[in-house]
Amino acid sequence: MRDESSFLQPLGAALKSLILVAGAFIMVFPFIWMIIASLMTAGEIQLRPPVWLPAEPQFHNYTELPQKIPIARLYFNSLFTSALIVFGVLLSSSLAGFAFAKYRFPGREFLFYLILATMMIPFFVTLIPVFFIVRQLGWIDTYQGLVVPGLTSAYGIFLMRQFIITLPDELIDAARIDGASELRIFWRIIVPLVKPALATLGTFTFIGAWNNFLWPLLVLNSRELMTLPLGINSMKSLYADNTNLLMAGTAVAVLPMLIVFIFLQRYFIQGIALTGLKG
């Protein structure tokens, strides 16, 4: 034990807790304020001097939302398109990662370096051409226009290859001796062993797709296809004068995801350590 620490310990610990509490308060406050404001009347938000709580919680701010905004539809669109993207990325990344890790074929190194090179291309450089391609295909304002460009991920292929390459070859050889087909080896041996990596990749792909704004903004026009971020964006103008309703709408768009996160937070955070610091 240190000498100085026994003397300064209580003081340091108190200061530490104070900083952590202050930081956490700042982090949570915007969410709390969103909920409080969502329960106020439009007048209460503009009162001078300001009020900190609604005189009476206006729950009808929430119950009236679906008349103006197709909340269920927004949720369906976001879930449906994000799920397709996650499925595509997981399947394509693990299949290609498997091939790059465990097969020898002419052009393997070349193709793999090609994929590594594309990992460094930022989205904004390809935005205009991809938009053009999607338009030429007649996919503007369709689900496939939103989903198809996101079905593969160079990063995902790289990540899965790095995981699969650590698996012993003997497992695959043994399965081959037993007469298993290549697809069966992939499905029965590889996939179960890389489940943690798939969970991580899936989680982050999902969050990315779920929160994506710029691409859906460009591709989608009609209300029926809008995803949640587009819904929030259109509420901004719809409720420009009713901040209470805007906050209610935003809360409905954001809170369910946060609740899911709180239950699954362990996996999220393990996943970050896994992907951020590996490879």
Add this chain to the structure above:
Amino acid sequence: MIRVASLGGKQAWLPDIPKTPLMRRRMLWAYAFVAAPVIALVVFLLGPILFSGWVSLHRWDMLSPVNEMPWRGLSNYSYLLGKDPVFIKSLRNTFYFAIGGVGANTILGLGFALLLNSPLRGRAIWRVLYFMPVITAPLALAVMFSFIFDRNFGVVNNIITGLGLPRQPFLSGPNQALLTLVFIAVYQYIGYYIVIFLAGLQGIPQDYYDAAQVDGAGRIQEFRYITLPLLRPVMLFVVVTNTIGALQVFDLVFATTGGAPANSSMTVVLHMYNTAFKFSRMGRASAMAFILFAIIMLITIAQVRLLQDRAYGD
């Protein structure tokens, strides 16, 4: 850490074509496994980046046929760098935004990670609280903070005026908009960097600290001579990824200020978006994208050199 792990075995670009039918069949399976993703990456990434470079040398509104684009040489680039004050301003703003955000995220992220790394009750709860904004849609945060920093009805101004201080414009002030955006961006991502730093700190063996204490090292010496050097790879990751992300900021600016007032918070990607999809100047917008891409590459290379040399500099 960002280094690419070696491909293992011989670095043969074209290994021999397998002789036996069985091996050839396996090879065909491998091609089948990689075919779809490789085609998709060529169609949606490699092809587009080449096309984008080509477009940046032309004048194009996306409606006229591709083979009839009038050639403009490098004039899009020279216009942007010489005659487009908004582009220069957006570059300056973007740098400011990135430097402010990366600096604050790195220092605060490491600071909070150090606080959370020591024995603490309910660490999971702290992590959840700090991590909430990371998984929230940037657009939702933009809406929340537009209200919080509102000039007239925002809660921050309510507090400030309650204390008898003058009302601040924040997002609507030419001198404050960008700084407010930096604050929101730090708020949004700090939890992510705390978790990364925390993982890095937990990867440092306790033995080093024990040995240092035997030698009579103090806390500051421990931090200076053990924690910081061993954290260099993590630091590199944080600085590089955060810089790359910050230089591409779009959602947050689009949904709060839209670049206003008077372009004081205009960023490069937002300016590019407007140029392309509001004014249909695809050539000029593509040139913008390439200039920013080149800048990002140069900065990344410089950062990797700077931080990695010292980490492995023996």
